[in-house]
Amino acid sequence: MEAKTYFLLSSLFLLLGILSINKNNYIKWFLFLVIILPSADFLKDYFFRYQNHASHFFFYPFIVVFFKHISKKALFLPLVGFTIIVVFSFLVSAMNNRISTYFIFLDIKPLLLFLVLVAFVIHKGHKISGLFETRFFKRLLGLNFFIDAFLFAGVLFFDLNTLFSEDKFFSINSYRYSDIGVVILFIYVLDRFSKKSFIIDKSLLFALFPILFSFNRSMIFILVLIFLFKALKRLVIKPLNPSINQVIFLSCIVVAITTAFISLQNSRLTVFLNVDLLSEFFQNRFSPFYETLKTSSNAVSSLLGHGLGFAYEIPWFQYRDNINNKNIYLDNLILTLWGKYGLISFVLLALILFFMLREINNKKLRNHMLISLLFISLTNAWLYQVTLPLYFISPYLTQNR
Incomplete structure (x- = not known):
């Protein structure tokens, strides 16, 4: 059943990608599926196989666009830069006798996908601008809110995640629901926060609550900081005269966060706000990197790295069945x-961030994206995650042009 579903979804996304090369309306269907489908980790077998997420097939037809525009500076420069780094890193890997075809492929794959995404933005970036402001997207936010709320309740009260997966990881993470669409919602909220006329409405609420359901600490922390900064700035520049909508919004946020802290005293958020626990968390999470430094044979390895295809030994994967203890990335992109x-x-x-953000004309949104990606890099190797395309294209759905 899982394999058939994956094949069906992959074929559907591939078809939408082919049609989207010449027709812009099919991009809306891509957004609809990515946001609505329950692509949570505990349903991974339905969406991810053979090192490919079903949604990525939407972008593969744009390989044709890549070769068509390869002579353009916007594509040629990242191609040359990535090629030089990859070839050099491969030589370092050969010197360290660490050549593994499988892991090298896993390291190169996100860079190849990145180049295809650059081609997508060159070809479609100006044509998808403003989709965040359409009635279609706002209705989509409302529909997704009710679906995510239903699934979150299923996970929280009925252990829905353990029904679909025997992985022990989900039995100890039964308080959150998150799918890949939350990235689009996060960037939508960033865009709303970057506007001068900041209005709190139901669309913003419909986007915010699924982010709270996800218990993604990095996203929540970033949005809270930006919101507090805007609130303080308004207090200093202009006395705050809250509307009914603002009062309702703030009340909902306070109730939601208070409820979360009461019911989840040992949760991800409390760990995030406890300095001692946070320090212990980072030491444990990044221990594979520290061990790598300790076992480096020479200073050259520390300066040049271990080369393309290097995989970390992840000790805490041992309690999970059918999980390889070696992984090509850590929960930190910079250390990875x-x-x-x-x-x-x-x-x-720097190259990756530059080519991701350079076409975003909204300076405030571009700065918010840069800060967010750097902060998220501390707890997530987003370059290696299935959400990479969504981080890349979502800023172009704003009124960017």
Whole structure:
């Protein structure tokens, strides 16, 4: 059943991608499916196989666009930059006798996908601008809110996640529901926060609550900081005269967060706000990187990295069945890249961020995106995650042009 569903979804996304090359309306159907479908981790077998997420098939037809526009500076420069770094890192890997075809493929794959996404933005970026403001998207937010609320209640009260997966990870994370569509919602809220005329309405609420359901600490922390900064700025520049909508909104947020803290005293959020627990959390999470530094044979490995295809030994995967203890990334993009590429990793990350954000004309949104991606990089290797395309294209759904 899982394999058939994956094949069906992949075929559907591939068809939408092919049609979207010449017709813009099919991009709306892509957004509809990505946001509405319950692509949570505990349903991974229905969406992810053979190192490919079903939604990625939407972008594969744009490989044709990539080769068509390869001579353009916008594509040629990242291609040359990535090629130089990959070839150099491969030589480092060969020097360290760490060549693994499988892991090298896993390291190169996100960079290849990134180039295809650059081609997508060149071809479609100006044509998808403003989709966030359409009636279609606002209705989609409302529909998604009710679906996510239903699924969140199912996970919280009926252990819905353990019904679909025997992975022990989900039995100890039975208080959250998150799918890949939350990335689009997060960037939608960032866009709303970046506007001068900040209006709190039901569309904003419909986007915010699924983010709260996800208990994604990084996203919640970023949005709270930006919201507090805007509130303080308004108090200083202009006395606050809250409307009924604002009072309702703030009341809902306070009730939601208070309820979460009362019922989830040992949850992800309380760990995030406890300095000692947070320090212990980071030490444990990043221990594979520290162990890598300790076992480095020489200073050259520390400076140049261990090369393309280097995989970390993840000790806490041992309690999970059918999970390989070796993984090509950590829960930190910066350390992940440093272990592979050494000091060159900072050049690679700078290139990635530059080519992701350079076409965003809204300066405030671009700054919010840069800060958000850097902050999320501390707890998530988003370059290696299935959500990479959504982080890349979502800013172009705003009134960017």
